[in-house]
Amino acid sequence: MSGGVLYLLPCPIAEGGAEAVLPAANFEVMRTLDYFIVENVRSARRFLSRAGVKNIDRLEFIELNEHTPPEEVEAMLAPLTQGRSGGVISEAGVPAVADPGADVVAAAHRKGLIVRPLVGPSSIVLSLMASGANGQSFAFNGYLPIKGPERTKAIRFFERRARDEGQSQIFIETPYRGDRLFGEFLEVCAPQTRLTVAADVTGEGEFIRTLTVAEWRKASAPTLAKRPAIFIIS
Amino acid sequence: MSGGVLYLLPCPIAEGGAEAVLPAANFEVMRTLDYFIVENVRSARRFLSRAGVKNIDRLEFIELNEHTPPEEVEAMLAPLTQGRSGGVISEAGVPAVADPGADVVAAAHRKGLIVRPLVGPSSIVLSLMASGANGQSFAFNGYLPIKGPERTKAIRFFERRARDEGQSQIFIETPYRGDRLFGEFLEVCAPQTRLTVAADVTGEGEFIRTLTVAEWRKASAPTLAKRPAIFIIS
Numbered sequence: 001m002s003g004g005v006l007y008l009l010p011c012p013i014a015e016g017g018a019e020a021v022l023p024a025a026n027f028e029v030m031r032t033l034d035y036f037i038v039e040n041v042r043s044a045r046r047f048l049s050r051a052g053v054k055n056i057d058r059l060e061f062i063e064l065n066e067h068t069p070p071e072e073v074e075a076m077l078a079p080l081t082q083g084r085s086g087g088v089i090s091e092a093g094v095p096a097v098a099d100p101g102a103d104v105v106a107a108a109h110r111k112g113l114i115v116r117p118l119v120g121p122s123s124i125v126l127s128l129m130a131s132g133a134n135g136q137s138f139a140f141n142g143y144l145p146i147k148g149p150e151r152t153k154a155i156r157f158f159e160r161r162a163r164d165e166g167q168s169q170i171f172i173e174t175p176y177r178g179d180r181l182f183g184e185f186l187e188v189c190a191p192q193t194r195l196t197v198a199a200d201v202t203g204e205g206e207f208i209r210t211l212t213v214a215e216w217r218k219a220s221a222p223t224l225a226k227r228p229a230i231f232i233i234s
Numbered sequence: 235m236s237g238g239v240l241y242l243l244p245c246p247i248a249e250g251g252a253e254a255v256l257p258a259a260n261f262e263v264m265r266t267l268d269y270f271i272v273e274n275v276r277s278a279r280r281f282l283s284r285a286g287v288k289n290i291d292r293l294e295f296i297e298l299n300e301h302t303p304p305e306e307v308e309a310m311l312a313p314l315t316q317g318r319s320g321g322v323i324s325e326a327g328v329p330a331v332a333d334p335g336a337d338v339v340a341a342a343h344r345k346g347l348i349v350r351p352l353v354g355p356s357s358i359v360l361s362l363m364a365s366g367a368n369g370q371s372f373a374f375n376g377y378l379p380i381k382g383p384e385r386t387k388a389i390r391f392f393e394r395r396a397r398d399e400g401q402s403q404i405f406i407e408t409p410y411r412g413d414r415l416f417g418e419f420l421e422v423c424a425p426q427t428r429l430t431v432a433a434d435v436t437g438e439g440e441f442i443r444t445l446t447v448a449e450w451r452k453a454s455a456p457t458l459a460k461r462p463a464i465f466i467i468s
Contacts, residue, residue, distance in 0.1 A: 008363050017259075021353045025254040097362060097369035106366030109444040116440070117364040119255045119355045128331060129242050130351040132340030135331035139373035139401065167373065206350070210343040 003113045004085035006077070006105065007033065010094040010120020011047045013228070014203030018051050021121040021202055027051055029118065035060045035079050035086040037104055044089045064088075064100050073103045080113050094122045098142060098172070123230050124170055127198035130208040131168070133234035138168035144181065155188045159233055162193070168234040178224030181231060189213045189233065196232035197222050210234075237347045238319035240311070240339065241267065244328040244354020245281045247462070248437030252285050255355040255436055261285055263352060269294045269313050269320040271338055278323045298322075298334050307337045314347050328356045332376065332406070357464050358404055361432035364442040365402070367468035372402035378415065389422045393467055396427070402468040412458030415465060423447045423467065430466035431456050444468075 007029055012021050030053055038044035041061045049056050062076050080086050088095045088104060094117075095101040108115050124140050141158060145151045158169040173181045178199065185195050191214035198208040199222060207222055210232075241263055246255050264287055272278035275295045283290050296310050314320055322329045322338060328351075329335040342349050358374050375392060379385045392403040407415045412433065419429050425448035432442040433456060441456055444466075 019257060020259040021257050023253060023255050023257055025251075094359060094363050096364070096366070097359065099369075102366055102369050105364060106444065109366050115364040115366075115442055117360040117435075117442070119353065119360070119436070121353045122356070122359050125328060125331065125356050125359050126351040126353070129328050130330070130339060130349045132330070132336055132343050132349075135333075135336050135374075136376045137374065140369075140371065142370045201351075202353070208349055208351070210340065 002083060003111070004080040004083050005114045005116050006080060006108045007085065007087045008095045008101070008105070008115065008117040009087045009089050010118060011089055011092060012202070013093045013121045013123050014200060016203065018047070022051075023119050026118045026120065030087065033085055033087045034058060035084055036089055037062050037064050037076050037086060037101070038089045039063070039065050039091045039099055039101065043091055047089065064104055066100055068100060070103065074107045076104055077107055077111055077113065080108070081111055094120050097122065097124070121202050123198070123201045123228065124172070126201045127196065127208065127230040127232060128168065128170060130198065131196035131210050131232050131234070133168040133194065133196060133210070133232050134166055135168070137166055138170060140170045142172060143174075144171055151184065152188055155184060159189050159193055162233050168232055171231045173229050173231065175226045175228050178227060178229040179221075182221060182224055185231065185233065186213055186217055194234045196234070197224070198230040198232070199224055199227040201230065236317060237345070238314040238317050239348045239350050240314060240342045241319065241321045242329045242335070242339070242349065242351040243321045243323050244352060245323055245326060246436070247327045247355045247357050248434060250437065252281070256285075257353050260352045260354065264321065267319055267321045268292065269318055270323055271296050271298050271310050271320060271335070272323045273297070273299050273325045273329075273333055273335065277325055281323065298338055300334055302334060304337065308341050310338055311341055311345055311347065314342070315345055328354050331356065331358070355436050357432070357435045357462065358406070360435045361430065361442060361464040361466060362402065362404060364432065365430035365444050365466045365468070367402040367428065367430060367444065367466050368400055369402070371400055372404060374404045376406060378405055378407075385418065386422055389418060393423050393427055396467050402466055405465045407463050407465065409460045409462050412461060412463040413455075416455060416458055419465065419467065420447055420451055428468045430468070431458070432464040432466070433458055433461040435464065
């Protein structure tokens with residue numbers, strides 16, 4: 001294989017030092033690269049600079065996000081097919097899991113390039129680890145539908161799957177809708193269903209708690225406003 | 235909260251330095267602890283010693299694995315309810331995802347203890363990142379059934395779910411059955427189904443490749459004997 005390597009470079013998911021969440025080896029890899037495919041150039045520059053990468057101005061960045069036309073993705077790999085290595089950096093966390101980075105990884109496989117994922121923080125996995133929920137079988141379902149009736153229907157659907165298949169069901173919610181979703185789970189789910197709320201994972205105010213829905217109904221509700229949150233039902 | 239903190243301490247999933255896959259912060263946390271709930275005492279000791287923890291003999295270990303009676307799990311948290319912190323270490327990778335560590339985490343939540351997950355290598359997430367498969371919706375299904383007819387049926391079931399729901403389906407296989415499972419996917423799945431094979435993730439011989447089943451049938455098969463492997467259909 002004469003092509004370059006496509007490195008998947010995680011970045012922090014909360015404020016604070018990158019050393020807390022990234023292995024030393026990642027910093028070494030980052031320092032060897034000069035070509036980056038990133039979800040957002042500004043945050044990628046800031047991340048690399050904080051990670052100790054020097055002379056950020058000599059680096060080449062190309063943006064890949066939800067506005068990128070699919071036909072432009074393959075061309076981003078031209079430097080790699082010519083032997084240069086590159087890095088993929090998403091807005092937060094591990095790239096190519098819940099972001100458009102997956103498209104360029106798929107294109108890299110079509111071109112026979114080597115893809116090398118580096119270790120970093122995934123709020124999905126960290127929340128699952130800390131939940132006590134079944135980790136032998138789990139599903140990440142992204143965001144629930146926004147509209148009321150479909151949302152309720154989806155919660156019921158996944159609660160049933162959690163119960164019937166013993167499969168932990170993981171959801172993500174934006175910082176401004178976390179409180180609402182928490183309330184909906186309490187309203188819709190059965191009392192014995194276990195609900196994990198994980199907010200600010202790896203951050204200063206990290207909060208991870210698993211209770212049954214019946215217990216949550218009696219407990220004081222966590223404050224989720226402005227906090228990225230993961231929910232797990234099991 | 236006056237109890238100790240239950241730290242979830244990942245360890246490497248392949249030979250090689252722990253610095254390559256664990257953040258510096260993890261080593262600092264490990265050095266502050268003297269009580270560990272571990273899947274295997276021998277490997278946990280070796281891991282801590284290699285991670286630079288001194289005076290291993292002064293540390294207290296208690297084993298939690300598939301042979302542990304469920305009623306003994308709660309008692310493992312007695313030191314934590316008395317204010318001492320502890321760490322959970324599994325045989326490989328992140329604890330409490332596909333191992334008995336989840337039981338002690340669940341017990342910790344019942345006791346109102348704080349659970350703190352640290353970042354580390356998960357072969358599931360690394361493989362998914364590097365697969366190019368849909369990461370907005372994915373499921374980890376553990377091991378497929380061992381017996382032929384149920385196994386084929388399960389492959390068909392999950393392939394249908396991958397197609398109908400657009401949900402990437404992830405499986406793990408033991409080092410001695412990887413070749414067989416690879417052959418079964420090629421036999422059972424539709425030509426246009428994409429199959430990711432990820433072996434020795436983070437190791438020297440890391441191999442991660444996504445092709446359609448039709449392409450795999452024409453390609454040279456990867457050698458999976460004695461290599462831990464993850465498979466993804468999408």
